Amino acid sequence: MPIISLKDVSKLYGFGDATTVALDEVNLDIEAGEFVAVMGPSGSGKTTLMNIIGLLDRPTHGQYKLSNRAVEKLRPGQRAKARRDRIGFVFQSFNLLPKLNVLDNVALPLVYRGVRPVKRLKRAADLLERVGLEDRQYFMPNALSGGQIQRAAIARALVNDPQIIIADEPTGNLDSISSLVVMELLSELNKTGNTVLMVTHNPELTRYADRAVYMHDGAIVHDQKTAKGQIPQLAKKTMQLFPRRSEEDDLAGVSAMMELLPQKDGSKAKKTKSKKAKKKSRVKHKVKSTKDKDV
Amino acid sequence: MYSGNYSFALRIIRRSKWQSFFTMFGIIAGIVSVVTVISLGQGIKQQIVQQVSQLGSDLVTVRPGNVVTRDKNGDIVEVNPNYAYGFGSGSLSEDDVDAIASSDNLADFSAISLLNSGASSGDETYNSGFVLGTDVNFPSIINQEVEFGSYFTTGEQTRSVVVIGKRVAEQLFKENVPIGQSLTIRGQEFIVRGVFEEFASGILGQGIDLNSGIYAPRTQLNSVAPQSTQLVRVLVRPDQPANTDKLVKQIDTKITKLHGGQKDFAVIRQEETIQITGDILNKLTGLIAGIAAISLLVGGIGIMNIMLVSVSERTHEIGIRKAIGATNRQIRNQFMAEATMLGLIGGFWGIVLSYLVNYIIRITTELKPIILLEVIIFASVVAIIEGVIFGTIPAIKAARKNPIDALRNNA
Numbered sequence: 069m070p071i072i073s074l075k076d077v078s079k080l081y082g083f084g085d086a087t088t089v090a091l092d093e094v095n096l097d098i099e100a101g102e103f104v105a106v107m108g109p110s111g112s113g114k115t116t117l118m119n120i121i122g123l124l125d126r127p128t129h130g131q132y133k134l135s136n137r138a139v140e141k142l143r144p145g146q147r148a149k150a151r152r153d154r155i156g157f158v159f160q161s162f163n164l165l166p167k168l169n170v171l172d173n174v175a176l177p178l179v180y181r182g183v184r185p186v187k188r189l190k191r192a193a194d195l196l197e198r199v200g201l202e203d204r205q206y207f208m209p210n211a212l213s214g215g216q217i218q219r220a221a222i223a224r225a226l227v228n229d230p231q232i233i234i235a236d237e238p239t240g241n242l243d244s245i246s247s248l249v250v251m252e253l254l255s256e257l258n259k260t261g262n263t264v265l266m267v268t269h270n271p272e273l274t275r276y277a278d279r280a281v282y283m284h285d286g287a288i289v290h291d292q293k294t295a296k297g298q299i300p301q302l303a304k305k306t307m308q309l310f311p312r313r314s315e316e317d318d319l320a321g322v323s324a325m326m327e328l329l330p331q332k333d334g335s336k337a338k339k340t341k342s343k344k345a346k347k348k349s350r351v352k353h354k355v356k357s358t359k360d361k362d363v
Numbered sequence: 364m365y366s367g368n369y370s371f372a373l374r375i376i377r378r379s380k381w382q383s384f385f386t387m388f389g390i391i392a393g394i395v396s397v398v399t400v401i402s403l404g405q406g407i408k409q410q411i412v413q414q415v416s417q418l419g420s421d422l423v424t425v426r427p428g429n430v431v432t433r434d435k436n437g438d439i440v441e442v443n444p445n446y447a448y449g450f451g452s453g454s455l456s457e458d459d460v461d462a463i464a465s466s467d468n469l470a471d472f473s474a475i476s477l478l479n480s481g482a483s484s485g486d487e488t489y490n491s492g493f494v495l496g497t498d499v500n501f502p503s504i505i506n507q508e509v510e511f512g513s514y515f516t517t518g519e520q521t522r523s524v525v526v527i528g529k530r531v532a533e534q535l536f537k538e539n540v541p542i543g544q545s546l547t548i549r550g551q552e553f554i555v556r557g558v559f560e561e562f563a564s565g566i567l568g569q570g571i572d573l574n575s576g577i578y579a580p581r582t583q584l585n586s587v588a589p590q591s592t593q594l595v596r597v598l599v600r601p602d603q604p605a606n607t608d609k610l611v612k613q614i615d616t617k618i619t620k621l622h623g624g625q626k627d628f629a630v631i632r633q634e635e636t637i638q639i640t641g642d643i644l645n646k647l648t649g650l651i652a653g654i655a656a657i658s659l660l661v662g663g664i665g666i667m668n669i670m671l672v673s674v675s676e677r678t679h680e681i682g683i684r685k686a687i688g689a690t691n692r693q694i695r696n697q698f699m700a701e702a703t704m705l706g707l708i709g710g711f712w713g714i715v716l717s718y719l720v721n722y723i724i725r726i727t728t729e730l731k732p733i734i735l736l737e738v739i740i741f742a743s744v745v746a747i748i749e750g751v752i753f754g755t756i757p758a759i760k761a762a763r764k765n766p767i768d769a770l771r772n773n774a
């Protein structure tokens with residue numbers, strides 16, 4: 069039974085002519101213990117998908133089951149507790165609180181769980197040791213390097229022992245060495261049983277994943293299982309086309325990869341595209357009908 | 364469970380000290396005014412209790428001015444504050460004194476006249492006091508000892524001698540025991556023959572410091588400054604405490620008759636002075652309470668304002684906290700803690716400032732305000748409650764923020 073199960077999940081922003089379809093009837097099942105890399109060009113809905121899976125955002129339509137439990141039925145307090153206990157977030161922009169030192173930052177989720185101060189600081193210290201920051205406990209975040217901050221953020225994500233780690237471009241602001249350290253950490257977590265969802269623009273990083281999901285215009289256009297340590301075919305192709313040098317190159321590479329799709333599997337991509345067009349108009353209809361109801 | 368909300372709040376408040384100070388200014392002002400007024404009242408009440416115990420509860424005071432309005436039973440229904448403060452003036456005469464002297468049930472009495480004038484001695488002049496014309500009964504009727512020297516005797520009623528209060532000794536003669544020295548009033552030289560013990564404040568009425576008085580024989584003072592003195596008090600003691608009411612009625616009837624039915628004087632029993640002062644205090648307290656309420660409201664709005672600013676400035680922080688699992692209630696509590704902390708700190712500084720104001724009042728006036736522990740506790744509670752009340756709306760606003768919108772707000 070999948071730990072995460074999305075059925076026809078859509079997310080719309082705005083209304084009327086200005087409606088943006090950020091997610092377009094996405095269907096996705098993720099089994100416990102999977103390491104899923106999510107790729108796709110800018111604006112394709114990767115962050116939106118992560119936010120919905122991470123219970124930070126709600127889908128406009130569709131059903132989301134977390135451990136076979138319909139998420140729509142959760143009250144706000146229960147959603148917060150699910151975020152706290154079951155999901156750990158790692159953000160591209162780190163999102164540590166600048167006014168708290170590293171140790172307090174890592175211990176913060178435990179505060180919300182009601183763990184006593186001594187115990188929570190002990191646990192936070194343990195986790196900082198695990199990410200190799202035991203000598204940076206009392207530093208303020210702005211005194212750390214990007215890689216160190218991200219490791220602290222990973223320690224924070226782990227402090228409540230969550231089943232799912234959601235990392236939205238965790239290496240987006242890091243140099244290649246720091247990226248490697250962060251990826252090794254995520255990979256290690258995955259090995260010890262965590263389900264990891266990671267958005268990345270860097271095809272090379274998909275080697276850590278055992279599944280790669282490609283998004284385009286709010287839809288999943290390709291979903292392939294890969295062996296760990298190998299870069300999937302599709303990603304490889306973009307790498308060969310554009311030898312990686314910088315983040316922009318990655319972006320360009322991913323976009324290029326998307327253009328490659330129809331050539332590689334023309335019929336499938338075409339089908340997806342036409343289906344998507346239909347869906348888009350259907351979604352628009354839905355919006356209209358709800359609007360009519362409101363009036 | 365300790366969540367660290369309060370220490371975090373403290374850090375936030377320290378970060379923006381000046382902003383926080385202005386926010387708390389309203390609370391501080393409100394607390395200072397409430398504490399000061401209540402402690403002034405407390406001090407005055409304390410004085411009166413002392414005064415009653417010094418003068419004896421059977422002492423009857425006749426004084427100029429229609430200080431009180433009474434009902435048929437003789438109970439006070441209204442206090443006229445215009446007449447109640449200071450000596451009063453004008454409406455008593457020697458005839459009234461004679462009428463009082465001829466009353467039944469009278470054990471003792473002492474008439475006091477006022478010459479609103481200073482004195483000089485050599486090159487020194489003394490203008491911050493007054494001269495009282497008294498008789499030999501004066502010290503015994505107000506139960507006041509002469510510390511150095513002695514009071515004048517019956518035989519000296521027409522001699523130029525004075526007994527002085529301590530402030531006069533200090534300020535005019537620059538010494539504690541200027542006995543045998545002389546001072547000049549209206550061109551007449553008076554020999555100092557005694558110095559009174561320190562007077563408690565408020566003995567003859569609020570706003571009168573008897574330590575700045577020069578006490579001369581009334582007969583002699585009248586001849587030195589004819590037409591210039593005014594009778595301001597006649598202190599009367601009944602033969603038995605049980606006859607106090609009888610005596611009061613007699614004097615009242617007699618003087619009313621002498622004044623052609625006009626109630627331009629007051630005959631007051633000691634315990635009534637508590638009522639009179641209490642009444643004045645209540646009017647004053649009502650006024651200041653209004654001011655205090657307004658400043659507390661302003662303070663509260665200040666808290667609300669800074670908290671709203673804080674909530675919107677820290678939207679991103681709220682987003683992060685929610686992302687890692689803070690519930691709406693926990694976010695609300697965090698901001699409530701901060702508002703409460705603002706109230707508490709405002710309350711603390713209000714109390715500190717109240718003590719300062721208290722000290723200043725003590726050294727610059729003859730009032731002796733007393734800050735009671737109850738008032739301090741009350742002020743602290745008010746400050747905290749204020750933080751809670753005015754922190755609620757901002758805290759709810761913070762708690763209701765949508766996590767993803769808050770997280771995206773990266774100011």
Ligand SMILES: Nc1ncnc2c1ncn2[C@@H]1O[C@H](COP(=O)(O)OP(=O)(O)OP(=O)(O)O)[C@@H](O)[C@H]1O
Pocket residue numbers: 081082088089090108109110111112113114115116117
């Ligand atoms: N709050 C919002 N209001 C309106 N439109 C939004 C909002 N958030 C996202 N969108 C739109 O939804 C689409 C998907 O955005 P999303 O952030 O999920 O893309 P992404 O794949 O994460 O892109 P990137 O790689 O640049 O991070 C975009 O077209 C974006 O403009």
Ligand SMILES: [Mg+2]
Pocket residue numbers: 114115116236
């Ligand atoms: Mg994104």
